Amino acid sequence: MQLSYLSEPSVLYNLQYRYSQDMIYTKAGPVLVAVNPFKKVALYGNEYIKAYRNKTMDSPHVYAIADSALREMKSDEVNQSIIISGESGAGKTETAKIAMQYLASLGGGSGIEYEILQTNPILEAFGNAKTLRNDNSSRFGKLIEIHFSTTGRICGAMIQTFLLEKSRVVQCAVGERSYHIFYQLCAGAPTTLREKLNLKKVDEYKYLKQSCCYSIAGVDDAEMFRAVTEAMNIVHISKEDQDNVFAMVSAVLWLGDVSFTIIDNENHVEITVEEAAETVSRLLGCSIEDLNLVLSKRHMKVNNENIVQKLTLTQATDTRDALAKALYASLFEWLVEQINKSLSVGKRRTGRSISILDIYGFESI
Numbered sequence: 001m002q003l004s005y006l007s008e009p010s011v012l013y014n015l016q017y018r019y020s021q022d023m024i025y026t027k028a029g030p031v032l033v034a035v036n037p038f039k040k041v042a043l044y045g046n047e048y049i050k051a052y053r054n055k056t057m058d059s060p061h062v063y064a065i066a067d068s069a070l071r072e073m074k075s076d077e078v079n080q081s082i083i084i085s086g087e088s089g090a091g092k093t094e095t096a097k098i099a100m101q102y103l104a105s106l107g108g109g110s111g112i113e114y115e116i117l118q119t120n121p122i123l124e125a126f127g128n129a130k131t132l133r134n135d136n137s138s139r140f141g142k143l144i145e146i147h148f149s150t151t152g153r154i155c156g157a158m159i160q161t162f163l164l165e166k167s168r169v170v171q172c173a174v175g176e177r178s179y180h181i182f183y184q185l186c187a188g189a190p191t192t193l194r195e196k197l198n199l200k201k202v203d204e205y206k207y208l209k210q211s212c213c214y215s216i217a218g219v220d221d222a223e224m225f226r227a228v229t230e231a232m233n234i235v236h237i238s239k240e241d242q243d244n245v246f247a248m249v250s251a252v253l254w255l256g257d258v259s260f261t262i263i264d265n266e267n268h269v270e271i272t273v274e275e276a277a278e279t280v281s282r283l284l285g286c287s288i289e290d291l292n293l294v295l296s297k298r299h300m301k302v303n304n305e306n307i308v309q310k311l312t313l314t315q316a317t318d319t320r321d322a323l324a325k326a327l328y329a330s331l332f333e334w335l336v337e338q339i340n341k342s343l344s345v346g347k348r349r350t351g352r353s354i355s356i357l358d359i360y361g362f363e364s365i
């Protein structure tokens, strides 16, 4: 904002110069430009929060943006929105979390702010994956609406998610991973759960094997699994529901291993009754016959008549993958629903809100 001559080279030079001094934030009118440092920078924490709250610090920062949203919400009595945009790996999700931390710190007190922050590990486990650009890439868009009471305290929140990348569940490029939760569950499930869900090692599942990538440098999936279950406890997802969630995650993995046997010379198939089919039907709570019916036959209604068409190998494989994607997407939606119930504002919704939009990056090469 202080540049005398505004041109692309001078803007870029200044961004680069500031970046080299670890000044990753620059102000351009009401817009904050954040350049991903890809390392820990000493710009966050209680001291900084205090300084921005007391206005003893005024250099460009996400805290300053969150602070003005909070102030304007209170003084003008108008709801505020913070829109975070940028390409994949730019730092949107981290920036959204930093803004949430500031709001939680200033508007906290009831304890609900801690629950709101704990939704991050859950949504990241089920909706983030390692891509070639970003080890923790959000594969969905998120809008979080944080509600404040008339006294300016956080009283609840509502999360909306958009466009989860379902195809990743069944197909994944070499060097990338599917959703973190698959690896976390296999690495961190305690023995009893492991036996109940008949869990194998990650490199034994067809869906996970195709990308030849099982771990992320510096990330302990078993430890992350414990963090996710802890976060689920905090947002009041019962132990029984958690077990059901993990049963569905395991069912999706095992679905990828369900194979078919050709039964005639027109390439029609039936499900092969072996460990994969048995495990899937047990975890889903249906019989193998029902699973076979769903995966190897198509039911149609023509002129009020029910017609059953046998599927070929390719069609049955596509149906199996579609079921895996639909199961996973429903599970993700269900989780968001449970989180929203736990954070529900309900009758406490008396004041205003600040929304943070973190919409996922576009891969431009």
Ligand SMILES: Nc1ncnc2c1ncn2[C@@H]1O[C@H](COP(=O)(O)OP(=O)(O)OP(=O)(O)O)[C@@H](O)[C@H]1O
Pocket: 036, 037, 038, 039, 040, 041, 086, 087, 088, 089, 090, 091, 092, 093, 094, 095, 134, 135, 136, 137, 138, 139, 359, 360, 361, 362
């Ligand atoms: N302020 C920051 N300080 C330190 N590291 C950061 C910061 N912002 C981002 N990073 C690093 O960059 C990585 C990618 O950031 P992030 O996941 O927020 O990107 P994104 O824009 O949300 O990407 P996608 O669209 O793929 O989800 C983070 O995992 C973290 O390592």
